[in-house]
Each structure stands twice: as structure tokens, then as C-alpha cells.
Amino acid sequence: MTAQLVNLDKVLQANERLQAVYGPRERHGRRDPLDELILTILSQNTSDRNSGRAWRLLRSRYQSWSDVLEADTRELYEVIKPAGLGNIKAPRIQQVLQEVLNRRGEFNLDFLRELPIGEAKQWLRSLPGIGPKTAACVLCFACDMPALPVDTHVHRVALRLGLIGPKVNADAAHDLLEQALPVDAVYAFHVNMILHGRQICHAQRPACPRCPLRDMCDYGSTVLAAAAGAAPTL
Numbered sequence: 001m002t003a004q005l006v007n008l009d010k011v012l013q014a015n016e017r018l019q020a021v022y023g024p025r026e027r028h029g030r031r032d033p034l035d036e037l038i039l040t041i042l043s044q045n046t047s048d049r050n051s052g053r054a055w056r057l058l059r060s061r062y063q064s065w066s067d068v069l070e071a072d073t074r075e076l077y078e079v080i081k082p083a084g085l086g087n088i089k090a091p092r093i094q095q096v097l098q099e100v101l102n103r104r105g106e107f108n109l110d111f112l113r114e115l116p117i118g119e120a121k122q123w124l125r126s127l128p129g130i131g132p133k134t135a136a137c138v139l140c141f142a143c144d145m146p147a148l149p150v151d152t153h154v155h156r157v158a159l160r161l162g163l164i165g166p167k168v169n170a171d172a173a174h175d176l177l178e179q180a181l182p183v184d185a186v187y188a189f190h191v192n193m194i195l196h197g198r199q200i201c202h203a204q205r206p207a208c209p210r211c212p213l214r215d216m217c218d219y220g221s222t223v224l225a226a227a228a229g230a231a232p233t234l
């Protein structure tokens with residue numbers, strides 16, 4: 001069953017090829033887990049630039065997470081407006097902060113670093129509105145865990161390369177891809193897949209002719225064959 005959902009050999013092959021092209025990746029520092037959680041909520045469905053701006057405005061407007069929780073939701077909406085979807089994100093941030101306070105008695109998620117990865121994921125995913133990508137971001141970037149966030153680039157490239165089955169959605173791809181990789185390769189795989197998606201395997205018009213992975217990509221072969229067929233013959 002799993003073999004139909006994820007191609008284990010191809011995941012490992014893609015990982016090696018990506019590392020050969022883009023290089024191994026080292027982690028540089030780590031954020032506070034609660035900061036990472038709120039920042040990731042802000043980053044949903046927007047650019048890093050917009051979410052970064054909203055994050056800076058949030059941090060300069062409020063002195064503490066307690067202040068954010070107690071703020072008027074409409075005011076919070078205005079503060080984080082650059083991130084977009086403020087009508088969803090402002091109440092979501094307050095719901096999450098309230099839940100963290102209820103469960104932990106403080107605004108601190110450092111305890112996650114001591115949990116097994118499965119338990120830490122489960123804890124985060126049980127917070128209101130927190131899905132596998134946000135949970136993986138917190139564990140990957142703030143807890144040094146081998147959790148794999150599957151964003152739109154990672155999902156698109158994985159589908160095109162045939163690493164996952166055509167019906168595997170991004171949520172399901174998290175555990176499938178993560179478990180197919182060696183633990184020490186997860187972070188580099190995440191970063192390199194995003195880089196590849198941004199630089200070559202674009203959502204529109206992927207640059208297949210100059211793609212270093214095209215020999216292992218059925219989708220790319222189809223694109224190249226179609227382009228060759230469309231070229232005028234002399």
C-alpha cells in the first residue's frame with residue numbers, strides 16, 4: 001500500500017541528486033518554538049516578506065504574548081494586516097495562545113524539544129487550526145527535529161518527480177516523505193526541494209530543459225516531448 005503512495009528509492013535518489021546540485025544544508029540557529037508557531041500562522045498563504053513585516057509589527061506593538069491574547073481582536077487584525085487573511089489569523093493566534101496557556105500555564109513551548117517527534121507533532125496538531133505543515137515548521141526550525149514541512153513547492157516537485165502518488169495531497173505527503181528519508185537528510189531535503197521549486201521547477205512553465213533531475217522525471221519527459229512536438233519542422 002505504502003509503495004503506491006511513496007516511491008522510497010526515488011525519494012532517496014532525489015535527495016542525493018538535490019544535495020549534489022544545491023549542496024548539503026546546515027541549520028543556522030533556531031527560533032523559540034512559540035515564536036515559530038505564531039510566525040508560521042502569519043506566513044500561511046502569503047510571502048515571507050509580508051509575513052516578516054506583520055511579525056515585526058506584531059512584536060513592536062505588543063510587549064508580551066499575554067498582551068496579544070488580551071488585545072482586541074479587531075486591533076490585532078489591523079496590526080497583522082500585511083500578512084493577509086487577518087480575519088482568520090488574528091482570532092487563530094489568540095485561540096492558540098489561549099490553548100497554550102490553558103494546557104501549559106505559561107507562554108512557553110520549550111517542552112516540545114524533549115518529546116519524541118510523534119508526540120510533539122500530535123500535541124501541536126491538536127491546537128486549533130494547526131495542521132501538519134505548521135507543526136513540522138515548529139519542530140524543524142525551533143526544535144531541531146527531523147520533521148519535514150511540505151509547502152507548495154515541496155509538494156509540486158515531489159508530485160512531478162513521482163516521489164509520491166498523484167493523489168497524495170500535501171497533508172498526507174508530510175509523513176510519507178519524512179519517513180522515507182534518513183533523519184539526518186530531512187532538513188536538507190526540505191530546503192533543497194524549495195530551492196528547486198523556486199529556481200527551476202516553477203509552478204507555471206517548469207524549466208525542464210535545464211533541470212539537473214530531468215532524467216529521473218516522467219513529468220519533465222512529457223513536457224520536453226510536448227515541446228519537441230510543438231516545434232516547427234523544417
Ligand code: SF4
Pocket residue numbers: 157160161200201202206207208211212213214215217218219220221223
Ligand atoms: S524535469 Fe521539469 S518537471 Fe521534472 S523536476 Fe525538473 S523542472 Fe520539474
